[in-house]
Amino acid sequence: MGENPLPADGGRRLVGTRRLLVAGALGVLGTATALAASVPAGAAAGTLGAAAAQSGRYYGAAIAAGHMNDSTYVATWDREFNAVTPENEMKWDATEPSRGSFRFTSADQIVSHAQSKGMKIRGHTLVWHNQLPSWVGGLSASDLRSAMTNHINNVMGHYKGKIYAWDVVNEAFADGGAVGTLRSSVFTQKLGNGFIEEAFRAARAADPNAKLCYNDYNIDDANANKTRGVYNMIKDFKARGVPIDCVGLQSHLSSGSVPSNYQQNIAQFAALGVDVQITELDIGGSGSAQADAYRRVTQACTAVPRCTGITVWGITDKYSWRSGDTPLLFDGNFNKKQAYTAVLDALNAATPNTSPSPTTSPNTSPSPTTSPNTSPSPNTSPSPTPPVGGACSATIETTNSWPGGFQSTVTVRAGSSAVNGWTVKWTWPSGQSISSLWNGTQSGSGSSVTVSNAPYNGSIAAGSSTTFGFTANGSAATPTATCTSP
Ligand code: XIL
Numbered sequence: 487m488g489e490n491p492l493p494a495d496g497g498r499r500l501v502g503t504r505r506l507l508v509a510g511a512l513g514v515l516g517t518a519t520a521l522a523a524s525v526p527a528g529a530a531a532g533t534l535g536a537a538a539a540q541s542g543r544y545y546g547a548a549i550a551a552g553h554m555n556d557s558t559y560v561a562t563w564d565r566e567f568n569a570v571t572p573e574n575e576m577k578w579d580a581t582e583p584s585r586g587s588f589r590f591t592s593a594d595q596i597v598s599h600a601q602s603k604g605m606k607i608r609g610h611t612l613v614w615h616n617q618l619p620s621w622v623g624g625l626s627a628s629d630l631r632s633a634m635t636n637h638i639n640n641v642m643g644h645y646k647g648k649i650y651a652w653d654v655v656n657e658a659f660a661d662g663g664a665v666g667t668l669r670s671s672v673f674t675q676k677l678g679n680g681f682i683e684e685a686f687r688a689a690r691a692a693d694p695n696a697k698l699c700y701n702d703y704n705i706d707d708a709n710a711n712k713t714r715g716v717y718n719m720i721k722d723f724k725a726r727g728v729p730i731d732c733v734g735l736q737s738h739l740s741s742g743s744v745p746s747n748y749q750q751n752i753a754q755f756a757a758l759g760v761d762v763q764i765t766e767l768d769i770g771g772s773g774s775a776q777a778d779a780y781r782r783v784t785q786a787c788t789a790v791p792r793c794t795g796i797t798v799w800g801i802t803d804k805y806s807w808r809s810g811d812t813p814l815l816f817d818g819n820f821n822k823k824q825a826y827t828a829v830l831d832a833l834n835a836a837t838p839n840t841s842p843s844p845t846t847s848p849n850t851s852p853s854p855t856t857s858p859n860t861s862p863s864p865n866t867s868p869s870p871t872p873p874v875g876g877a878c879s880a881t882i883e884t885t886n887s888w889p890g891g892f893q894s895t896v897t898v899r900a901g902s903s904a905v906n907g908w909t910v911k912w913t914w915p916s917g918q919s920i921s922s923l924w925n926g927t928q929s930g931s932g933s934s935v936t937v938s939n940a941p942y943n944g945s946i947a948a949g950s951s952t953t954f955g956f957t958a959n960g961s962a963a964t965p966t967a968t969c970t971s972p
Pocket of ligand 1: 573574656766
């Protein structure tokens with residue numbers, strides 16, 4: 487697809503006009519543990535979040551604080567989703583409307599609700615040319631540089647330890663032009679193309695436990711120039727040690743515009759050593775055509791181990807930013823659409839997410855047929871199989887529990903290559919904390935846990951595993967853990 491079916495920049499004022507042009511503006515995320523645990527072995531899960539959790543993934547929705555007084559909206563969110571992205575509330579214009587004065591009231595409303603339900607939270611977004619307050623445009627280069635860093639520090643600092651992944655930079659690449667062309671913005675004009683790297687470095691320092699994503703639209707086709715540009719940037723970041731953990735495919739699509747190589751595209755990004763998240767999925771259309779498109783996108787994600795979750799950009803067509811395209815899974819009355827059932831079935835058919843990330847080379851052959859798997863959903867005990875990070879994976883199992891505490895064993899497994907050194911991370915659903923740990927080294931504290939190998943168990947042969955263990959305070963929990971190795 488050489489064209490960009492997407493609203494070229496999601497700016498609020500532009501939405502109405504652009505929507506008419508959207509032949510297909512076309513993204514996703516979630517925490518699954520509690521829900522997964524409630525699915526009996528071998529049974530199909532009955533909600534999107536629980537179904538995604540069975541393969542260690544999340545299924546999220548964009549939520550607008552302004553609709554949280556609609557009880558059906560909140561009930562549907564709570565029932566179906568185990569992750570959330572604030573739709574507008576964390577953007578620069580909402581969080582820092584005037585320089586140095588920060589407001590988090592609306593975003594906090596979403597975050598505290600999500601936390602009370604044990605949901606994963608995606609932070610969206612720190613550096614973006616849209617929904618940017620006008621004061622930013624008037625700054626000198628050096629002022630802009632310090633304002634950008636200050637914005638990242640304050641917003642990430644406010645939510646430190648609570649965010650699963652941040653969209654650090656949003657929509658920086660141009661829609662036309664040669665591979666690697668950035669969109670002209672106040673950031674490129676004053677800071678040069680290096681602003682992206684600067685933002686990622688600042689973000690890592692501000693919250694070392696959050697995954698840092700680059701997020702964009704029209705990077706769904708494996709061969710599109712824009713996709714190649716983002717691919718090359720991530721490859722370069724990885725080669726030079728610039729911190730980046732994930733790429734977000736917004737995937738604002740229409741029924742006819744899901745690229746045939748969509749799965750191959752996810753696989754090629756994953757092969758660079760980053761997670762892939764579908765971050766803003768909506769697919770204009772209706773009926774079986776829309777359902778088929780949603781099925782294909784879902785299967786493309788579940789077929790790639792490092793595709794860790796999907797977020798739909800809203801719950802109901804009624805409140806969608808593209809409501810005229812009826813692009814979501816629930817109609818205006820919150821009834822489940824055909825697309826909903828297609829997604830639920832595809833999630834339930836996913837195989838457990840245990841294999842190491844594939845090492846497919848970028849973009850060659852047509853995409854393999856998506857998930858052929860039609861068998862019943864896998865057994866979910868003891869914990870959802872985690873997404874694979876790097877060359878290793880980790881699974882947490884509760885081995886004992888008592889009022890106010892529990893004991894767990896974490897199995898760290900190498901993929902198809904040997905691992906030399908590993909780091910396992912997870913976020914507690916609520917209130918848990920490690921009281922003692924063995925066979926590993928813990929760093930940091932609070933709800934986000936990081937455990938690296940002990941001096942004697944960092945080397946794991948291909949396909950083999952090692953374990954570490956801990957006792958913890960709070961109620962037994964088996965959150966999804968990620969594993970990375972240098
Ligand atoms: C959209 C919101 O859904 C609208 O409510 C708002 O008016 C404009 O922004 N890309 C993004 C999202 O990264 O933040 C945009 O969200 C959609 C396009």
